[in-house]
Amino acid sequence: MRPEDGASVHHRDLTGTTALVTGATSGVGREVALALGRLGARVLVHGRDRDRGEAVADELRAVGADPLFLRADFADLDALAGLADEVREHTDGLDVLVNNAGTHFDEGWVTDAGVEATFHVNHLAPFALTTRLRDHVADDGRVVTVASEVHRRGDLVFEELRTSEDYDGFAAYGRSKLANVLFARELDRRWDGPEAVACHPGFVPASGLWRHSSLPVRAAMTVFSLVPRPLTFGRVDTAASAAVTPTFLAAVDAVDGGAYYRDCEPVTPSEQARDDDLAARLWTYSEDVVAGR
Numbered sequence: 001m002r003p004e005d006g007a008s009v010h011h012r013d014l015t016g017t018t019a020l021v022t023g024a025t026s027g028v029g030r031e032v033a034l035a036l037g038r039l040g041a042r043v044l045v046h047g048r049d050r051d052r053g054e055a056v057a058d059e060l061r062a063v064g065a066d067p068l069f070l071r072a073d074f075a076d077l078d079a080l081a082g083l084a085d086e087v088r089e090h091t092d093g094l095d096v097l098v099n100n101a102g103t104h105f106d107e108g109w110v111t112d113a114g115v116e117a118t119f120h121v122n123h124l125a126p127f128a129l130t131t132r133l134r135d136h137v138a139d140d141g142r143v144v145t146v147a148s149e150v151h152r153r154g155d156l157v158f159e160e161l162r163t164s165e166d167y168d169g170f171a172a173y174g175r176s177k178l179a180n181v182l183f184a185r186e187l188d189r190r191w192d193g194p195e196a197v198a199c200h201p202g203f204v205p206a207s208g209l210w211r212h213s214s215l216p217v218r219a220a221m222t223v224f225s226l227v228p229r230p231l232t233f234g235r236v237d238t239a240a241s242a243a244v245t246p247t248f249l250a251a252v253d254a255v256d257g258g259a260y261y262r263d264c265e266p267v268t269p270s271e272q273a274r275d276d277d278l279a280a281r282l283w284t285y286s287e288d289v290v291a292g293r
């Protein structure tokens, strides 16, 4: 199934628009990038691996799109600044920014910015990229941040972000995904013009997300990925079926700004994810870390 068909946006003509999809070298991001390219958008394909990025760019050229691969490691804030500069250099503006790149680490570590790495890659990086591109996103543009239902198990305690002591990979991942939902909410509140939303894509056991996980987790994901989708009552996704909601949010005419979506519908996120004070505090905290404070 093509994501644009699943999202019922196959009739949309995105010719003349430009979209940046982060983490587009594999999984959900690759599928979103291809869908937006088929709909006519110019797609900037972000990733870390040049060969895989150029392969996605070739797939986009094959459907008549005009892609460009841009490389940056999201664990490196300087590389993110460079990515934002390259986006400016190669485009007149962005209509869609899909913050999709994400990771899961089984072992904890602290990045050069002094924060736990999952939080850095999954939240701080899209925060830094998006805010750097503020005046480059069109007034009627859209920022889609790919979060997860796992945000419901996240707990955001700022004092725990500067260390990887007592690290728990799933807790860190849930916390970073909670930050994604809070970020979209606060971004939508702060920015006039562009709409910001967050979403759960689906559960993709075959994705690369679990490659840094423990052996038992990787084994469980392999087993899940072998079960035919109909037998899971739609609870297990392929990368293409998980790309439906992000593609919908990137391409549909109008969205509910600040909302969290699942299955192309706004749904109520966790209590912490609806806490406006926490969202504002996270924004200030993130600004401070990005500024080196």
Ligand SMILES: NC(=O)c1ccc[n+]([C@@H]2O[C@H](COP(=O)([O-])OP(=O)(O)OC[C@H]3O[C@@H](n4cnc5c(N)ncnc54)[C@H](OP(=O)(O)O)[C@@H]3O)[C@@H](O)[C@H]2O)c1
Pocket (backbone or CB within 6 Å): 022, 023, 024, 025, 026, 027, 028, 029, 046, 047, 048, 049, 072, 073, 074, 075, 100, 101, 102, 103, 121, 146, 147, 148, 149, 200, 201, 202, 203, 204, 205, 207, 208, 209, 210, 239
């Ligand atoms: N898979 C699921 O079940 C699931 C469920 C809910 C939400 N999500 C979310 O969906 C999004 C996409 O996940 P996926 O399942 O498609 O995973 P994936 O196949 O591993 O794709 C993740 C993408 O992010 C990139 N990325 C990872 N770490 C990076 C870094 N440090 N710097 C730059 N790029 C980096 C990857 O590039 P490399 O290949 O170079 O690492 C890849 O292009 C993530 O935000 C994830 O949290 C996934």
